[in-house]
Amino acid sequence: MATGLISKKNGTETSSFGTNGRINHDSSKFYNSKMYEGFNSISNNNARENEFPKDILNTIILGNAEKMEQIPDNSLHLMITSPPYNVTKDYDENLSLKEYLNLLKNVFIETHRVLVNGGRACVNIANVGRKPYLPLSDFISQMMLEIGFNMRGEIIWNKGAGAGVSMAWGSWQSASNPVLRDVHEYILIFSKGDYQRKANGKENSITKEQFMEWTKSIWTMNPESAKKVKHPAPFPEELPYRLIQLYSFKDDIILDPFMGSGTTAISALKSNRNFVGYEINKDYKLISEKRVNNYLNKSPLEFNIKSE
Numbered sequence: 001m002a003t004g005l006i007s008k009k010n011g012t013e014t015s016s017f018g019t020n021g022r023i024n025h026d027s028s029k030f031y032n033s034k035m036y037e038g039f040n041s042i043s044n045n046n047a048r049e050n051e052f053p054k055d056i057l058n059t060i061i062l063g064n065a066e067k068m069e070q071i072p073d074n075s076l077h078l079m080i081t082s083p084p085y086n087v088t089k090d091y092d093e094n095l096s097l098k099e100y101l102n103l104l105k106n107v108f109i110e111t112h113r114v115l116v117n118g119g120r121a122c123v124n125i126a127n128v129g130r131k132p133y134l135p136l137s138d139f140i141s142q143m144m145l146e147i148g149f150n151m152r153g154e155i156i157w158n159k160g161a162g163a164g165v166s167m168a169w170g171s172w173q174s175a176s177n178p179v180l181r182d183v184h185e186y187i188l189i190f191s192k193g194d195y196q197r198k199a200n201g202k203e204n205s206i207t208k209e210q211f212m213e214w215t216k217s218i219w220t221m222n223p224e225s226a227k228k229v230k231h232p233a234p235f236p237e238e239l240p241y242r243l244i245q246l247y248s249f250k251d252d253i254i255l256d257p258f259m260g261s262g263t264t265a266i267s268a269l270k271s272n273r274n275f276v277g278y279e280i281n282k283d284y285k286l287i288s289e290k291r292v293n294n295y296l297n298k299s300p301l302e303f304n305i306k307s308e
């Protein structure tokens with residue numbers, strides 16, 4: 001179905017054919033349609049922002065992110081993460097699908113608690129397997145809705161030439177059983193409560209060109225080398241960097257509950273934001289702190305990096 005816009009005297013409204021205008025667009029007809037019955041935005045009545053404890057600002061906490069008891073309710077602004085994939089990588093436990101989704105649910109319930117009203121949550125995830133294919137991105141989107149997040153959209157991360165495409169074609173040049181080879185991952189985007197966040201005097205840092213490009217739903221970025229970072233599944237710095245520019249203000253606090261090698265922390269510092277993270281594995285926590293410290297040695301900024 002092609003849904004478009006029709007011109008009205010003072011703007012446009014949704015119609016069943018296309019126009020190219022989108023000035024003063026009135027979308028109330030669409031949102032009042034039956035499609036949205038029982039699927040309204042979930043509001044959050046607590047607009048209060050609590051103070052974030054200084055002693056854990058810019059630190060990586062060794063521990064399980066299912067309980068982020070050090071972090072007060074409504075006290076940070078953006079969550080960016082790539083959860084463990086539970087596909088028997090070095091750090092993965094061999095959890096059943098139910099146990100795995102339960103772990104993620106506990107972490108995202110905590111994420112919802114600690115985000116301020118209007119705070120955003122961004123989850124990078126790849127779908128796995130073929131027999132059958134496990135649409136983890138779908139399971140997570142559904143889970144986030146159940147928790148009470150509003151979904152804003154999803155970004156397809158096109159991993160481009162660096163995708164390391166599998167050679168498992170299934171049946172070669174035959175309809176008998178061709179197998180898809182993923183060259184993409186997902187970044188699922190949610191808000192707690194309001195879609196809009198008030199700047200309250202904080203500054204933006206995104207450029208016009210970046211805004212034009214990064215509001216598009218397909219991002220092409222090369223993956224990070226696991227060897228270089230000494231972690232089996234790092235994402236490229238570009239990934240949290242773009243999300244931080246797009247979805248946060250300067251001086252905001254960015255959470256990564258699965259900190260891994262510290263990529264989100266470095267991107268936050270490079271963007272004049274603060275971070276806090278959890279990492280359950282002591283060795284990875286050390287790797288991330290080393291990476292952050294290496295970055296800070298090159299920078300005049302002083303941050304509160306705790307080590308064991």
Ligand SMILES: C[S@@+](CC[C@H](N)C(=O)[O-])C[C@H]1O[C@@H](n2cnc3c(N)ncnc32)[C@H](O)[C@@H]1O
Nearest residue numbers: 064065084091234235258260261263279280281
């Ligand atoms: C996919 S990796 C994150 C990689 C990270 N984005 C980076 O760029 O390095 C997931 C990380 O979550 C950690 N982890 C697994 N379960 C956890 C839990 N319950 N709480 C905190 N960290 C956990 C793993 O040790 C692993 O380092």
